[in-house]
Amino acid sequence: MKDSHVKKFYVVMLALLVSGCLGIPRNVTPVTDFDLDRYLGTWYEIARLDHSFERGLEQVSAEYALRTGGGITVTNRGFEAAKNEWAEAKGKAFFVGDENEGHLKVSFFGPFYGSYVIFGLDPENYQYAFVCGANTSYLWLLSRTPTVDEDVMERFIERADSLGFDTDALIYVKH
Numbered sequence: 232m233k234d235s236h237v238k239k240f241y242v243v244m245l246a247l248l249v250s251g252c253l254g255i256p257r258n259v260t261p262v263t264d265f266d267l268d269r270y271l272g273t274w275y276e277i278a279r280l281d282h283s284f285e286r287g288l289e290q291v292s293a294e295y296a297l298r299t300g301g302g303i304t305v306t307n308r309g310f311e312a313a314k315n316e317w318a319e320a321k322g323k324a325f326f327v328g329d330e331n332e333g334h335l336k337v338s339f340f341g342p343f344y345g346s347y348v349i350f351g352l353d354p355e356n357y358q359y360a361f362v363c364g365a366n367t368s369y370l371w372l373l374s375r376t377p378t379v380d381e382d383v384m385e386r387f388i389e390r391a392d393s394l395g396f397d398t399d400a401l402i403y404v405k406h
Contacts, residue, residue: 278384289309293308307320325344334346334349348364
């Protein structure tokens with residue numbers, strides 16, 4: 232993998248830091264009764280707001296696993312079709328507060344952390360998650376599968392729109 236691709240992923244954490252560090256957008260509330268063990272594993276990015284660190288990436292996924300010594304290992308991966316190359320970045324995450332609340336801090340860049348807020352989650356099977364950063368510029372719909380039912384997409388758009396996210400600007404990820 233090229234260093235330039237790794238740097239693109241690192242830019243996200245720096246951008247999150249500059250935009251509010253570990254904050255939560257106004258009116259957004261992290262999920263409670265969060266179960267990390269159920270959240271671990273592979274998630275596919277279904278939709279996102281555009282940012283330079285993911286621009287042009289398809290087949291984007293994230294893998295969450297327990298870290299030795301505590302916390303979570305985060306591996307983000309995406310395919311840049313224009314260059315016919317995979318990009319990957321590894322980071323770490325820790326809970327900001329209680330472990331039953333879906334608010335984590337994530338770092339791909341040294342000691343600098345950005346907010347990772349899970350504000351919607353399939354309560355029964357953990358099959359989809361609505362995630363944002365410290366402000367309304369960062370938004371993702373994640374799923375355990377590369378596609379979601381139309382009702383999940385509609386709920387995501389409706390909920391995100393009501394919270395002030397620009398859902399007209401969503402990018403739908405090719406898998």
